[in-house]
Amino acid sequence: MKDVAEAANVSVSAASKILRGDRSRFGEETCRRVVEASERLGWRRNLLVSGIQTGRTNTVGVMIPPYDSFWVKVLSGIHKRLGEADFLPITLWLGDLDHLPHFEANEQEGVRQINRLLDRRVDALILWPTFAVAYQEHLAGLAEKNVPVVVIDHRSDEPYGDSVATNESQATRAVAKHLLDLGHRRIACISSRESKSQTWALERRRNFERAISLKSEAEVRSWRLNRTGDNGVEVATHLLTDDFRPTAVFAVTDHEAHCVYEAAITLGLSIPGDLSVVGFADLDFAATMMPPLSTVRQRPQEIGERAASLLIDRLDGPLAGEPFVHSEIEADFVLRESTGPAPA
Incomplete structure (x- = not known):
């Protein structure tokens, strides 16, 4: 910074302010000289020092694994x-x-990972549902310390941050209408x-059951996987051989x-x-299933x-100090070859 100031013929304080973006009190020519000198000398801002000065690191902890193609695209949107x-x-x-579905078995490790980010003074957190549960039960008091949180696909009776989810009601109504129109x-x-x-799964199932029940002559029955989620084929076999015969x-x-x-x-x-x-979800394998799903x-x-x-x-804009927001994103029904008229 001293070298930049000397090359631009300004004080170190002036050079520092200009390169931080505080240019209102300086002339256009002075600012130009400082910027050109910084570029010529290869000056780079020390963000560690800046963080100490401002209390902000401009980092966000994103606690989401690339679990499947849905979450990979969520990550892409966040990073963009x-x-x-x-x-x-x-x-x-x-x-x-391989072990992400069993996260609850080691919730304390999840808390440790969250604290790793908080110890590095991230400005905020974006959490996928299982991390959200660990945060809610062990660290939600940190909301009072101005660490904004956004949770994806998880609902809480007592919100501790903003949340984003799919509009489950709209999406499941579309599925129900499609199947009912086919005579099922x-x-x-x-x-x-x-x-x-997995509040998203509970909400999705209940919304679907509600949409089907509006058709008086239609009946819906539900099955769910076990605690570890590793018996999907077994549950599917059971529901397909049940006396209900869907x-x-x-x-x-x-x-x-x-x-299934x-x-x-x-x-x-x-x-x-x-x-x-x-x-x-329309995951990356759905269109290549036989028949396409x-x-x-x-x-x-x-x-x-x-x-x-x-x-x-929440950090810099209109939501600062405002109540938490729950945002819902619409979804689209994709018709492929796995559905047809109800058999006689």
Whole structure:
């Protein structure tokens, strides 16, 4: 900085202010000389020092794993929006990808990982549902310390931050209407574990059940996976051989829909001749399943961008000091070849 000031023939204090963006009190020619000198000499701002001076690091802890194509696109949206606002995302998750569904088994490790970011003075956090549960139960008091939080796909009875989710009611109504219009009246729903971190699954299933129940002659029954979520094919087999004998199945994610496909093949059922199947998420494998899966296409890129925008607005914009916001993103029904008229 001293070298830049000398080359531009200004004081060190003036050079520092100009390079921090505080240029209102200096002439255009002075600012030009300082900027040109800094570029010529290769000056770079010391963000550690800046953070000490301002109390801000312009870093955001993003605690979301690249679990599947949905979350990869959510991450893409977050990184895009944060980059536009000159925030640096620090992405962190727990364990390896093979064990992510069992996060609750080591919640204390999740708390430790959150604290790793807080100890590095990130300005805010974006959390996926299982990290949100750990934060809520152990660290929510930090909201009083001006560490804004945005949670994706998780609802809390007592909000401790902003949240972003898919509009489950709108999406499941579209699925229900599609199946009912095809004449299906015995419809099964296969849900995920519905653990305390999976409020999205509970909400998705309940909204679907509510939409089907509006048709008086239609009936819906629901099954869900076990605590660890590793018995999807077993549950699918059970629901397909139950006395209820559904003609259509709605799966709360494409992962469960894949399990229904496996069970149907084993039982000799054709899709969609004997059984219609609808998934949710439009994951990267949905279009290549045999037959291609009808599903709900979420908008993960938009969800990620919205989450980052909420944080930025909470830190520097119109949401500062305002009540927490819950933002819902619309979804789109994608018709493919896994659904057809109800069999006689």
